[in-house]
Amino acid sequence: MVSKKEYAQMSKKASPPTKSWKNIPCAFIIGGLICTLGQAIKNIFIYYGVDEETAGTWCSVCLVVLSAILTGLGLYEKLAKHAGAGTLVPITGFANSISSSALEAKSEGFILGVGAKIFTIAGPVILYGTAASVVYGIIYYFIRQF
Numbered sequence: 001m002v003s004k005k006e007y008a009q010m011s012k013k014a015s016p017p018t019k020s021w022k023n024i025p026c027a028f029i030i031g032g033l034i035c036t037l038g039q040a041i042k043n044i045f046i047y048y049g050v051d052e053e054t055a056g057t058w059c060s061v062c063l064v065v066l067s068a069i070l071t072g073l074g075l076y077e078k079l080a081k082h083a084g085a086g087t088l089v090p091i092t093g094f095a096n097s098i099s100s101s102a103l104e105a106k107s108e109g110f111i112l113g114v115g116a117k118i119f120t121i122a123g124p125v126i127l128y129g130t131a132a133s134v135v136y137g138i139i140y141y142f143i144r145q146f
Contacts, residue, residue, distance in 0.1 A: 023084050030083030034092055038063055060091055067095035072103065097121040 002010070041062050045055035070076040076096050080087040087093060101120050105113035119126065 026082060027084045027086035030079065030086035031089050032086075034063075034086070034089045038091075063091050064095040067092040068099040071096045071099035076100075094122060094125065097125075 038059050042052075042055045042059040045058050046052060050058065067076060070079070076087065076092075077100075080096075087096070098118060098121070101122070102114050102118045105117035107113065108117075
């Protein structure tokens, strides 16, 4: 039987050293660039006369489509390899998770492959996000009553 201390030592020995001095700034910069791109897209829509709320919606659509295309071309994975958590900006990371699941399952067909497995990674996010929003909505409703 291995003790917790021995296991921790074995785990530390087997794990590669982290390069947080490099990874954290890189994630910050890439994530910031993705957000800047989103803001630029929104500003372009606003410049051409789209109201701000609709421009935000179209910006989201553009980022999802761009993320899915980059995933399909294998470029999003290369970016994520260097940017790490910076590519997990919610909307692009979510689109990437759905697209990559669909790509992995396409060899199994559209119904039993893509249809059944497309939300393998994103499903828990949708489930718990929806459940949390219902709970928060109920709490908000009762707070507003007082």
